[in-house]
Amino acid sequence: MDRLRSVSRTSPVAVLREIWSRKSFLGFFAWSKTKASLSESRTSLLWWIIEPSLKILVYGAIFGLILPASTRPENFVVSLIIGVAIFETYSTQSGASTRFFAQSDVIEESTSISPWSLMMSTVIETYLKSAALIVIVFGAALLLGVSPRLSWLAFPLLFAGYGVFLYSMGLILAALSRFFPTFPRLLGALNRIVFYGSGIFWSIERVLASYPTLLSIAELNPVYQIIQLGRAAVMGNGIDWGHVIALHSLVTVVLFAVGGLLFHHANKSDHA
Secondary structure, eight states: OHHHHHHHHTSHHHHHHHHHHTHHHHHHHHHHHHHHHHTSSTTHHHHHHHHHHHHHHHHHHHHHHHSOGGGSOSSHHHHHHHHHHHHHHHHHHHHHHHTHHHHHHHHHHHSSOOHHHHHHHHHHHHHHHHHHHHHHHHHHHHHTTOOOOGGGGHHHHHHHHHHHHHHHHHHHHHHHHHHOTTHHHHHHHHHHHHHHTTTSSSOHHHHTTTOHHHHHHHTTOHHHHHHHHHHHHHHOOOOOHHHHHHHHHHHHHHHHHHHHHHHHHHHHHHHO
16 A cells, blocks of 8 residues: 555656645746856856857867868757757756756755655756857757748757656666766766767767668657758758657657656655
């Protein structure tokens, strides 16, 4: 019976219900942490824009010179900016997830908020810190001659829907960091694999055209899927929207199920 109660409290419906009931607090909590990080110095807010812009500039300069034109995605600079924006959001969330239990244990002990809801606050915080990237994407698209189109409205929606994957991935990384304290040391290497395997600065379709099996594996990468959709929304790239969205939804559901099980056991081990 106790097991049934435990499962019912951590079921997807129960988690969603609690997150919705705590939405005001979670939003305020995330905003407070973001505001504190931007108030460390007078130039912090300026660096909120400058830091991602410098990363894009460095990536564009290096890979624009190294990679032959035949391996680059169409409209290389705008494609690169969209790819970096989406990857940096993933990278920010993955880093926060490995520190989750260390930072949330005190809050959980002093409040009635569950770790499941507190994980959502890290996703909200990630979005607040990454908001400048959306501005950079649209600003760069206009400056580089991409004509505004109705599909631009889909980009913020895709970015918001991306949060379900970020939450699922956060559950997995937080649990692994609880089970294996040295796991965060491996995360940098794992994120490099995601970075290079997401087609941020090279066209996966062109490079892996002769390797259909590798291409099929690469297409399972959720970060790559969102980059595909983002580029299609901003630049009008021709893709099968239904196929990519369905594939991303399927992968995200699997990750959420795995993350839910791991996170549940991580919580149990903490309170054992």
